[in-house]
Amino acid sequence: MSIELIGMNTSIERKGASYSGYPVLFILLALAAVVAWDLITGLPPAGASKADKLMFVGLLLGPILAAVFIGIGFFMIQPNQAAVLTLFGEYRGTERREGLRWVWPWIMRNKISVRAHNIHSERVKINDLRGNPIDIACNVVWRVRDTAQAVFDVDDYKAFVNIQIEAGLRTVGSRHPYDDFEGEETTLRSSGDTVNRELLEELNDRVKVAGIVVDEAGLTHLAYASEIAGAMLRRQQAEAVIAARAKLVMGAVGMVEDALTKLSQDNIVELDDERRATMVSNLMVVLCGEREAQPVVNAGTLYQ
Structure with a gap:
């Protein structure tokens, strides 16, 4: 079962515009040096006039405000990390380049990890193809492929993935019987590779709307429910x-x-x-x- 979002504009990731933070860092250090120099050499004497004091404050306040303005624009990108840039609610691209970066202070940055995430689902009770209650769980490795979709097309992409894992597990588990005593059907117990492949395809089909890709999926627990396990x-x-x-x-x-x-x-x-x-x-x-x-x-x- 695939998820169709009707009436929603799907966002597509594109490269964001930011600058290397190291040249800007030198400018910030230069402003700090100017402020320190003004404090050392430009401090008015005790008997200075009000105009001289106001001039000193003005000369000191300018570099300080400029340093604050520049400092707000710094942000750091770690390996396998990305930052989604927005300007007054408008998507302005995604920055994936590592290291110290700088953007204009009015551009908002939302950092997202694009590393692989490993989730071991909770055991859920479902009915197999023949209606027998079984307990089943799986392990899933997933990562963010499109940061724009992950941020703008779903409310909370991590919670979305967790819910879709459980839904996909229920869907695949109900397609096959737990066991086939005649040995002619694909079963959950004896056809592990086939079931895992179906689960991988099902999950990728479900989470692609959020810009997520599932790299690996497989069953980790499979057993009859306690009420029929003995029989x-x-x-x-x-x-x-x-x-x-x-x-x-x-x-x-x-x-x-x-x-x-x-x-x-x-x-x-x-x-x-x-x-x-x-x-x-x-x-x-x-x-x-x-x-x-x-x-x-x-x-x-x-x-x-």
């Missing part, structure tokens, strides 16, 4: 016993067939139908029995 465990045990016995019987039949064929080909003994049936019965009991067979010595013949 399903007994069913699995019964299926395993039946499968084991069926394989044992098929193997025993093959061994008996080989033994009878070998006896006939080598002319070791000639068996009529009754003796052949007796041998088959005895061999099947020995090969399929759960306990060791106790030999019985026949002192007579089969016809007495």
Whole structure:
């Protein structure tokens, strides 16, 4: 299920205009030096006139205001970090260049991490394709691809991702049965690669509207819900016993067939139908029995 936002203008990230902060930092240091020089050399004497004092304050206040103006425009970009720039509510681009940057003070900066985020979802109870309640959880690795969409197209992109992970997990979990005892269907338990691929595609389809990309998704917990876990465990045990016995019987039949064929080909003994049936019965009991067979010595013949 994909998410369609009707009537919403999708924002697209573009490069923002900012300047390297290091040249501007030198200007700021120069203004600080000017202020210090004025304080040292331009301080009026105690008997100075009011006009001289006002002139000194004016000369001192100018560099201070300029330094404050310049200092507000500084911001730092860490590796794998971005800053969304806005001017009076208008998107003016995204700055991804690392280091000390500077913009005009009236431009707002909203920093966003574009690093990979790892989320282990909570265990949720869902119904599989056959209606059996199961507990399921997953691990998801995601990151911000388009910062403009992440900031402007959804209210809180982190909360949005968390909700979509749970919704996608429920959707994929309900498409398949937990287990298929006939072995003909894609199941949550035995088809892990297929289910994980479906989950990855489902999540990417859901979060792309927020400029998010999911790099990895996989189930980390899968079990029947507690109310049916005991009954399903007994069913699995019964299926395993039946499968084991069926394989044992098929193997025993093959061994008996080989033994009878070998006896006939080598002319070791000639068996009529009754003796052949007796041998088959005895061999099947020995090969399929759960306990060791106790030999019985026949002192007579089969016809007495």
